[in-house]
Amino acid sequence: MRVLVAAAAAVIAFPLAAQAAGEVNIYSSRHYDTDERLYSDFEEATGITVNRIEDKANVLIERIKAEGENSPADILLTVDAGRLYQADQDGLFQPLSSDELEDRIPENLRHPDGHWFGFSTRARAIFYDKAKVDPADIQTYASLADPKLKGMVCTRTSSNIYMLSLMAAVLEHKGEEDAKAWAEGLWANRARDPEGGDTDQLRAIASGQCAIAVANTYYFARALSKDVRDLANPDDTDRIGVVFPDQDGNGTHVNISGGGVVANAPNRDNAIAFLEYLATDAAQKYFADGNNEYPVVDDIEASSAVESLGEFEADDLPLVKLGENQAAAQKVYNEVGYQ
Numbered sequence: 001m002r003v004l005v006a007a008a009a010a011v012i013a014f015p016l017a018a019q020a021a022g023e024v025n026i027y028s029s030r031h032y033d034t035d036e037r038l039y040s041d042f043e044e045a046t047g048i049t050v051n052r053i054e055d056k057a058n059v060l061i062e063r064i065k066a067e068g069e070n071s072p073a074d075i076l077l078t079v080d081a082g083r084l085y086q087a088d089q090d091g092l093f094q095p096l097s098s099d100e101l102e103d104r105i106p107e108n109l110r111h112p113d114g115h116w117f118g119f120s121t122r123a124r125a126i127f128y129d130k131a132k133v134d135p136a137d138i139q140t141y142a143s144l145a146d147p148k149l150k151g152m153v154c155t156r157t158s159s160n161i162y163m164l165s166l167m168a169a170v171l172e173h174k175g176e177e178d179a180k181a182w183a184e185g186l187w188a189n190r191a192r193d194p195e196g197g198d199t200d201q202l203r204a205i206a207s208g209q210c211a212i213a214v215a216n217t218y219y220f221a222r223a224l225s226k227d228v229r230d231l232a233n234p235d236d237t238d239r240i241g242v243v244f245p246d247q248d249g250n251g252t253h254v255n256i257s258g259g260g261v262v263a264n265a266p267n268r269d270n271a272i273a274f275l276e277y278l279a280t281d282a283a284q285k286y287f288a289d290g291n292n293e294y295p296v297v298d299d300i301e302a303s304s305a306v307e308s309l310g311e312f313e314a315d316d317l318p319l320v321k322l323g324e325n326q327a328a329a330q331k332v333y334n335e336v337g338y339q
């Protein structure tokens, strides 16, 4: 009799569907308002309750490691294939075979054994001061090392994951010798020693400190959407042009926002259901718009700010290479004294 009363109380406390379908625990380094709709739509469609923990990627990764076999984490969502690769090397993910995900997500944007999947992409583009730079001079990443751009180029520090992934791609396409020469030239062309994040590089174009900067597309799209303080002035964004480099070569370097099922996921089936949901048309739109990124599924439109940057050919390098070459990439930067 007591058991029945307890069960009845539980039904009152939780919606019936949610109780039947269970839950999924998501550790996410994403924090975008549009993601709320993503989660609530999933809950409505499946009855699975979404529990979230949001923090910086490294904090979440350390937390899952510390929790070990008892971790409640079912899914880790974060950015950059280099970071996903590193988390995978630490044993955080498990393999997953899903026709749904394999059909909808391009092969180069996911781990070959389904340890992680990309759900949106960002391009690492070249931004420039229209008053100072002829875009014809900066049509390739290689061109940024040309001595004629001395004192003009701004980047982040070489230990930043985006810089490592870019160098990892250069290493893959050009080999070590060319990569090193490129790093040397790029360093020699710096307008200042590296400081700040991508938005700071764009701000430095607006303030006149840098003529050219390398940054991910979503930072500029955010500025166009008036979300970035100091860059929300139309005069600032109008002053900045964008080049998608290597259009006649390997294509522009892209990376992903993505995730996978955690090794000891207590709710594995629900985790798979959630990842498959992220690849649906409706979820793709919210997921990509949340951070002004490009959807990975064909025929889904990006946000208007992202679309306004123009079309481009993306590098189709398997992104797992970015992880594999990460240590070699740092070595190249170190060898030329790139801070």
Ligand SMILES: [Fe+2]
Pocket (backbone or CB within 6 Å): 216
């Ligand atoms: Fe970022």
